[in-house]
Each structure stands twice: as C-alpha cells, then as structure tokens.
Amino acid sequence: MKKLNRRNFIKGSLAGGIAAAAAAGKAKKALAAGGDFGGYPDSMGVLVDMTKCVGCRTCEAACNKEQGLPEPDKPFDDYSVFDEHRQGGLPRRTTEKAYTVVNRYNIDGREHPLFRKFQCNHCNEPACLTSCFVNAYTKTPEGAVIYNPKVCVGCRTCMIACPFYVPAYSYSSAINPVVKKCIMCYDTRLKFGRPPACVESCPQGVMTFGKRKDLIALAHEKIGENPGKYVDHLYGEHEVGGTSWMYLSDVPFEKIGFDMHLGKEPIISYVKDFLAIVPMVLCIWPALFTGFHLLSTRKQANKEEPPKA
C-alpha cells in the first residue's frame, strides 16, 4: 500500500508538473510584470487637440487610402454620417472598413459642435495584447500596437478586453476573418519614422506627432498657457496605464463619449491576482490532495491490515 501511494504521489506531481510547465511562461510573465510597464521610453505618440477639429473627415479618407480599406458607404465629404447612430443610439464606431471615425457632439453653449476622432489609442499596456493567447499583438518600441493576422484564431477576446471598444472583426468573411484596427500606419510609415497618414492629412493640425513624453509636456503647456480654454486633463496620460494617443478638450470628457471610469491601472492589473494563483495551485494541490487521500483512506487500510499490537 505504501509503495503504491508513493508512486501515485509522484505520478500526481508529474501530472501537476506538466501542467505547471505549460503555465511556467505565464508565471514568469506574471512575476516580471510586478510594476506597470509604462511604455517604451522613446515611444511616439499623437496629441489630439479637439478644440481644433472641424469634422472635415479628411483623416478618415487618408486612413482609408493608406490602409487600402474598402470603399466607404458614403463619400468622406458627406456629413450626414454625423447623424448616423448604431444600436442603442450610440455614435459611429470603428468597423472592419473604418479604422478611424469622427463623431460630432452638439454641446450647449459651445458655438460649434465638438468633433472627436476615434481610433485605437495604442495603450502602453494594451488589454488586447495581454488577453491574446496566440500573442497576435505586439507593442512596438515606436509606440504602435500592431496585429498579426497570420496567427489569429478568431477567439475575439481582445474585443472583450479593449476598454475603448476599438477592435473590429471581419465577420463578413468566412475563410479569413481577422481583427481590424488602426495600426498607427506602422508598416508604411511609423517604422520609417514618419507620422501616420491621418496626422499628416489633417488640414487643421488637430494632431501633433512626436515623442509621447514630449507630447505630455506640450499638452500641459497648452493647458497652462490658455487658462480657461482647456479642461485641465490630458486624457490618455494615465488612463488604463497610459495610452500613446492622448486628447485635449474644452468640453468635459464625459460629455463627449470618453469613459472617465477606466482608472489608472492597465487592464492586466485586474487579471494579475488570478494569474498569480495559477502557479500556487499547481504547486500546492498535489501535496494537499495526496495528504487528503492518505488521511481519509488510512482507515480502510487499517481495517484491512490492523496496526501491529
């Protein structure tokens, strides 16, 4: 009986060990990410000054051409799109055909409507990246969060995870559906040090391209030098661990569709507690349950073989 128990214990531990090996990488990553990543030090970013946007949609057109996206449903100089609403009365969002959209917000007391450009924010610690089990996303040192369609299985967890509701999926395709989102023109521009197409195309200079840390300084400078003009908040500086695309506004952010309840922690922080438990269970359960087994079955063994007097 004793021999069998030892053998079983070893076998149980081996089985647990194999499972542990499978999760070893995960344990390492969980341990290494003790603090926040905070982004690569020299990563680029884009500062979006929404006080300047006039809603001309040139950026949408530029993105469409640069990324080779399909023909839109309406011309890019057709502004009736601002009246379009999707399910739930919500404004337009990114789709498999549009990596960026501009939405209009009518604000009481503001002479002109506010226009907001919406696209992937290229977070420092992206939720999409941390949730992907085939490592399809990469945070490049240049700052862009890019996607590899060649390994994507189509589980769509990234779409669940993204707090900004950015990734779209080409549901219309049966043979090669993939995630569709802004890649900050990485392949065609950012890699070579050039700004994304939308930034370059903007006639109003809404977007400023530069090093993320410089843009943060610039944004606060702008807020300081124009007292009362801007809301004293740079959106994206800290939200979900910081994003590469940041926003300045003269209208409170919650009124123009920005989620103010995202917190400063990257999404992975909410998952880390569970990830940390995984290696604990793998290491503790084998001994714990073998112990339970020995403790509870000893009674039967004693019945069969009473202890020697």
Added chain:
Amino acid sequence: MKKLIAEGFQPIDTLIKPKTNNPWSLKDKLLLGLTPQEYTKQLFRNPFNWILAIIYAVGIPILVGRFIFGLGWATHSSYDYPWGLFLGWGLFVMVPLSASGFMMGTTVELFGRKDFKPIERLGLLNGLLGYFFAVVFLEVDLGQPWRLVYPMFVSLGPAAVLFLVAWHVATYLSVQMAELVPATSELMGWVKPKKFIKSIVLGLTIAGIILSTLHQGALGALFTYAPGKVHPLWFSGAFQWFHFFCSSIFGGLSMLIVVSTLSKWFLGWRCDANFSKNLDQITLGIAKGCSLALITYLVIKLVALAHDNEWGYLLTGWGQWYIFEITAGVILPLVFFTMAIRTNRAGLARFAAFVSVFGIAFNRLNTALITFNWQLYQEIPHWREIVIAITVYATYIVVYRAVLYRLPILYTWQGDSK
C-alpha cells in the same frame, strides 16, 4: 427498448454470448446484441428520435451554413458584442455543469468513498462529454477554427487567461478519456489498459482536481479583462475566478443528479440493480455536497458585494434581476436540498438539482451575455445562433445516449461470467 426488455430481451453485459462459447463481435456490442433490423425498429419507435430528426433537419443546414457564409450570417456577434450563445451557452454554461468528472473522481478515488462508486462512471462520462462538446461549440464559434492548436504549437501567448483554458481543457480531456478507459476496456475485453489506468488513477484524479480548479476559475477570470463591461453585481475584481470555481462544484454535482434522474426515467432498462437500488442514497449524498457548495457560494457572493460596496446597486432594475438570480438559482435549491437531506427525500433533491442547474445556466448567461455591456444596449442572439446551439446540444445528448446504451456505466460488466 422498453418493449424489447418486456419481451425478455437481455442487452449485452458480458464478453461471451450466453449459453455459447462464442464472444460477441464489435458489431454485436454496438447493436447491443440486437439484429440490425430490430435495432432500427426500436430507433423509429422512440419518440425522442422524432424530435431529434426535426432538430437535425433544420439544424444541419444552418450549421453548415455557418461555415460557408461566416459568423456574420449565423450570429449577432458584433464589434460591441463579440461573444454570443455559442460561447455563452456552449462554453460558459456547459463547462461548470461538466465538473462532475473531477468531483466524482475525487470523492471515490481520493477520499475513498466507495459508496459513490455506482455513479462514479456516470460522473466521469458527464465530465468528458460536457468538455468535449464545449470544444465543439468553441470550434463553431472561432473565426478560424482550423487554427485551434495555434496557442499550443504555433504562437504561444502564455500571459493570457485563455491560454490556460486552452491547455487545461486539452489536458483535462485526456485525463477524462483515460479515466473512462476502464469502462471501455471492459466492453472491448482489453486487460492491460484497464490495469494501467487503475495503477495511475490517483495521479489522474489529482491532475483532474488541479486542472479543474484552474480552468473553472479561469473562465471567470476571463471577465476580469473587461471590468467595466460586466455589471458590478456580477463582477468581482478580486473574487470572480473563485465564484466560478465554487459554483462549478454544485453545478457539476447537480448536473450529475439531473443526468442520473434522466437515466433512471428514460434508460431504466439499462440501469442494473447496483445503480438503481443505490441511486436514492447516492443522490442524497451528492445533495449534501451541493448544499455545502451552495451556502459557501451564497456567502462569497455577499462578501464580494461588501468588498466592493455594491449594496446600492441592489435597489436598481439590475439589482432586482440579481436578487431573482440569487433567490431562484441559489437560495431555492439550497433550501430544497437541505429539506431533502433532512427528510430523506431523494425526489426533492432531484427537483433541487434541476433548479440548481438552471441557476448556474442563468448566472453564466447573465455574466457573459445579459449583463455584459450593461451600459451600452442589449443584444439578443440571432435565431440561427439558437438553432445551431440546439443542434449541437442535441448531438451531445445523442452521443451521451449512445455511450450510456453501450459502455458499462449504468450497469456492471459481468465479464467472462455466465
């Protein structure tokens, strides 16, 4: 089959044909010892098969259509709502209900409670088939299902919770298949495989507990990627994984009671005395486990509310929905289970089990679909999604039934005797 049994037919339960020295062939074993004509006749007589025929007539073309026309045609999966019924039902509901595998293995092999042995194999089968069909549902849902093995062999993302789920489900399926080798060996007349598995059964059981703890919890942890999207009453940053794990305990056990009840009602001819006579006592024993898990679950749900100070939400519309879920899905079965144990009424325990299974399904659907995106708008599944889900689930039942007909799960193999 009931008619045939009444006429004196005895389905196969030995390796050798009675009163002869000839072994049953594989074909005989598959047809239960009936001739093909007799078998087909009883197929047509069974009214459940008529319902299945209708389900398949409608469902198979739609299921095939999903793969030809894509997810956009078959589902209401959208950019805001990427997951629908395939994952909501097929993965999130079916997996906790299939936890009976590790529960029964642990009870009988690890804790040595041999009094539960008659139902052990049913628990293992429930686990295996539930997980297997969860994977089938996953394949129906994945955008590129042929890439299922990518997280294992092509491109690994080990920091993701889904990575753990993928690996664990694959490993656990192997464990469960191994645990059902003894039953298969008996039917097929193999000796060595059964002996081998018996020698490592403790290791398999412990591996099963480890894997189950983690992936049941991991399914909950998946929602921690979207902290703002699930309604706060259903979401707990600290305890989500533990809520899912704890509820899987009574989920699996309740489902086992449900399946054993259905087997008693509809496959009574297959159940031998060992199973039928002990079933009531076993049911009450399982009920004890369920009630312990239920009260624990209730308390940790309340602890989570206190931890995040969410009492205010109980006064909202969603709060009423939550109270309904807790009352109907947790408190009610808890009360019935306890009453059944105290008054020794297996029938009441069975009713409680049905309610408890509903409670689990309700909780998972709430978390994954109904309260998901609670701040946006409601989405309902496409009718094609519902049809496909019913079709795949019907296949699960068909396979379940086919295995229960043949493998010595509800009955004891008589071996070479007779």
Added chain:
Amino acid sequence: MGLKTGKQVGLAALIAMAAPLVLAYSANGEVFELSSLANLYEGVSFDHDMHIEAVEDNCSLCHHHTAGTPPEDQMCIPCHKDSPEAESPACNSCHLIEPFSSANLSIIEKNPLLHHKMKPGLKAAFHQNCMGCHQETGGPVGCQDCHAMIEKGEKFYNTGQYAPKPGKGTGHH
C-alpha cells in the same frame, strides 16, 4: 502698409521664386497663388492686399510678430513685444510643409531649449489662422470656398465621380 509695400513683398516673392526651394508663393501683384500644398485641391488665390485692408494694417493678426508689429496674444508679449521684422515674414519660413518629418523631430530633440517646439505645419497654420478669422468676420469657411477640389481629391474623398454607388449594404447585420 500701402500698395507700395505690397508691391515690394510681391517682388521679394518673385525673387524667392528663383531660389531652388519648395515654392510657397508665386506673386502676381497683390494676389499670391498658394500652391505648395496643392494635392487634392487646386492652389489658393490669396489676395494679400485685400487682407491688408481688412486688418487695417495690423499685420500681427496673421503674421504674429514677424512683420515687425507687436503680437496680439498676451502670452507672446513678454518676449516679442519689441521684436523686429523677421528675415522673411512669409508663413512658410517658420511653418514647415512636413512638420513631423524625422529631420524636424530630431532637430527638436537635439535642441531642448527651443521654445516653439511643435509649431503647426504650414497647412495647419493656413487653416487655423485663416479660418479662425473668417469664422468671426464672415469670410469663406467651406473647403471649396477657397480651393476647388480636383479629380485626385474626388478619388481621395470617394466623392463626385468616385462616390460609392447607392444601395450598397455593409454585408453584416
């Protein structure tokens, strides 16, 4: 500034034309052709003289301090209240056609003491400056009010002859 100065500026621009630089203006008396950014639209016919009259000789409304007049913005006064006329008050002498080129960005990086680090590019400077004022004074604000769209632009914006055919669904419910 009077007609005389306008003609001088026009002459200076003509001379500038001879330089092998990217051209911003082609002078035609009082009207400049702003065509350096012409890509999707035609160049702009900019009547400089008319604008001089419109701003009642207050050059700083458009030229900040580079025309030798004190700037409008209080923020600029501390440093620039006595700034002389710049070497070239033309917009394109400070506002670059490619403000975010890696060359320009590395200049910014190498000169941490540079004050005006992220100046709007030329296209942005034109639009912000011009339209800002036009909105207040009732001048042209529509895109094609100042520059007509050419075929390249129609292709870019999927409009005009390149507009999508009506009745095309998205293919996904």
